[in-house]
Amino acid sequence: MFVIYVLIYILLIAVFLFNLYLVIKFFEYLYCAKIKHQAPLVASSGVSRRMVVEQIAKYYNKSKNICEIGSGFGGLARAIAKQTNANVYALENMPFSAFVSKICDCLSGGQNNHTVWCDAFEYLDKTNKKFDVAIAYLEPKTTRMILKYKNKIDVLISLDFEIKGLKATRIIDVSKDGYTIYKKIKYPHQLFVYEF
Ligand SMILES: C[S@@+](CC[C@H](N)C(=O)[O-])C[C@H]1O[C@@H](n2cnc3c(N)ncnc32)[C@H](O)[C@@H]1O
Numbered sequence: 001m002f003v004i005y006v007l008i009y010i011l012l013i014a015v016f017l018f019n020l021y022l023v024i025k026f027f028e029y030l031y032c033a034k035i036k037h038q039a040p041l042v043a044s045s046g047v048s049r050r051m052v053v054e055q056i057a058k059y060y061n062k063s064k065n066i067c068e069i070g071s072g073f074g075g076l077a078r079a080i081a082k083q084t085n086a087n088v089y090a091l092e093n094m095p096f097s098a099f100v101s102k103i104c105d106c107l108s109g110g111q112n113n114h115t116v117w118c119d120a121f122e123y124l125d126k127t128n129k130k131f132d133v134a135i136a137y138l139e140p141k142t143t144r145m146i147l148k149y150k151n152k153i154d155v156l157i158s159l160d161f162e163i164k165g166l167k168a169t170r171i172i173d174v175s176k177d178g179y180t181i182y183k184k185i186k187y188p189h190q191l192f193v194y195e196f
Contacts, residue, residue, distance in 0.1 A: 063132035074101030
């Protein structure tokens with residue numbers, strides 16, 4: 001009987017923690033979308049992630065520093081870190097997302113992935129690092145802001161959002177995998193690779 005009580009107790013704690021996770025995630029999403037007017041946490045698709053990893057392996061495998069601008073829970077940054085020796089910096093400004101990302105970093109045991117809780121643009125303003133590749137899955141206006149950092153970033157891989165007026169070096173079509181809806185507009189899954 002005692003064992004059953006303990007199991008029920010553990011189950012209740014697990015349900016409570018899971019609900020807490022959903023509630024915090026929901027409020028962080030609302031805060032991003034309605035107050036900060038920035039891209040909220042929507043994880044990139046598995047296929048897009050694989051394509052990003054492939055692009056890096058094929059064209060940028062000598063990279064030393066890679067950053068992800070707006071990394072959410074850091075899944076994409078960790079997938080890249082696993083396949084390369086580069087230091088991968090996951091830049092995320094939402095505290096809960098950055099916290100979850102840091103925990104997942106520790107659990108993954110990787111030595112080359114680093115979650116940084118910061119506004120990615122303030123970080124890029126201050127850092128002396130140069131990034132061989134930056135990855136972004138944001139929204140059109142914020143993606144364009146990355147152009148300001150061309151002196152610190154050699155290549156930008158933007159998921160789904162192109163920079164209007166700038167010719168991409170490569171466009172990889174992942175649209176069979178679906179699309180992102182942002183402000184009621186559908187953006188097919190594509191990678192836009194810009195070599196600066
Ligand atoms: C669409 S999600 C992408 C998540 C992740 N990159 C992925 O591919 O699964 C965008 C993320 O960027 C973050 N973000 C938006 N603007 C940011 C900024 N200026 N600095 C840091 N993070 C930002 C949001 O909080 C959100 O987690």
